[in-house]
Amino acid sequence: MQDTQGTPEVRVFRLNGRPHAALVADHVLLLDYLREQAGLTGTKRGCDGGECGACTVLIDGRPRLACLTRAQECAGHDVETIEGIGAPGRMSALQRAFHERLGTQCGYCTPGMVMAAEALLRRDPDPDEAAIRAALGGNLCRCTGYVKIIEAVHDAVGTPR
């Protein structure tokens, strides 16, 4: 059993809508896999683990922290990162609202914020302010003071995504 520690294995999952085969060892965090191996650096590392939400991705449509998740446990699941939202030159309604409402300043928290808000809007297309605040409760922002972010999510409500 011990001798297999650290040996990469092929894990197959969906990544941003496409089948994806990852050659990855069991102990590698999804965050590290995405950033270092898959080249998807949109997902951010903002803390020592679990505290800031900058690494929020969607697994099977639900918000999850890539910094506490292993790539191995994604096998058979559907993983979405900020790179899967919108397309170059074509922002999603949520991204456009963040842009237009100044919901993003330095931008470090933004991918996590957008993913957490995206998860909310898929589950509840018409959230009130309390629901928006609750959905973003695990996402820290050191720039905006949150008000602009909440306004941005509000703006995106009801616009087709």
Add this chain to the structure above:
Amino acid sequence: METLPPFRVATPATIAEAVAAAQESRAARFIAGGTDLMVNLRHGIGAPDVLIDLRGIVDLHGVWTDLAGTTVGAAVTLAELAGDAALAARYPAVAEAAAAVGAPAHREAGTVGGNLCLDTRCVFYNRSAWWREANGFCLKHQGSVCHVAPTGTRCHAAFSGDLAPALLVHDATVEIAGPQGLRRQALDALYAEDGAAHLRLAPGEFLTRVILPADSARSAYAKARARAAIDFPLAGVAVALRAEAGRVAALRVAITGTNARPLLLAGTEALLGAAVDVDAAWLERLGKLVQKQVQPMRTTLLAAQYRRRVAAALAQRLAATLAGAASQAHAA
């Protein structure tokens, strides 16, 4: 860059496979959502060679109810629990406590078993490896002195899971699997008042289910925390109260965040029989019971005395609200 030291993950599909996997290595650890254990591993606390992921075991999933009560699988997530309307109607405190854990992403991953078996917490312990090393480690792990009570011989790190008190006031039983087979015991007997060894589980044992007996008491949960959006409880209190013929017929109070174990308040029998529109003197007696039994130490950034008082205040507030509702129901 690799954040964690190498380990292998075992993914048993049955309880028997999980028990067998645990016997293959002394350094194996069980894991579910990983929202507690992965943080500790990142902090250099523990170096398992194998993590046994319990979530692939079908028997650990599902919430089902019959006349005798409700059974909750240990791998049920907190998000599932918080969203279960039938459970919320029967055991309000349990659903409220599940919804009060961390933030949405923690509740999507975090499980009932992981929450009940959460490691204890302390400002000197939940730190990076270099921070703890620079501070000479501590009694709980790798060191010899407790920085909270340096003359003492035991760890006072606080049990800070939200679910345990809510399950305790509903008299929960846990089912435990291990090399000896399955056994059941009161949830209360799972814990010991020792911050460095607060779980009474033998090596290789894990929780499979929580069983809640049918209960006509109404219940509620409330917690005090530094940030309302996301935080462990500085003190969390669950109260269950049942009224009969306008009198308090049953009262159970349980507290988290103040002791090394979740605490089921003793001596509440003395408060039974009072008219259910409880008066200030009754609430005062309840508050005193709480203040006497909780033992908060300087394990959080807020003062221990604050946590003692807030625990009492929350117990009084919840009991007054539940008693008020029962009193109105009686009058109607």
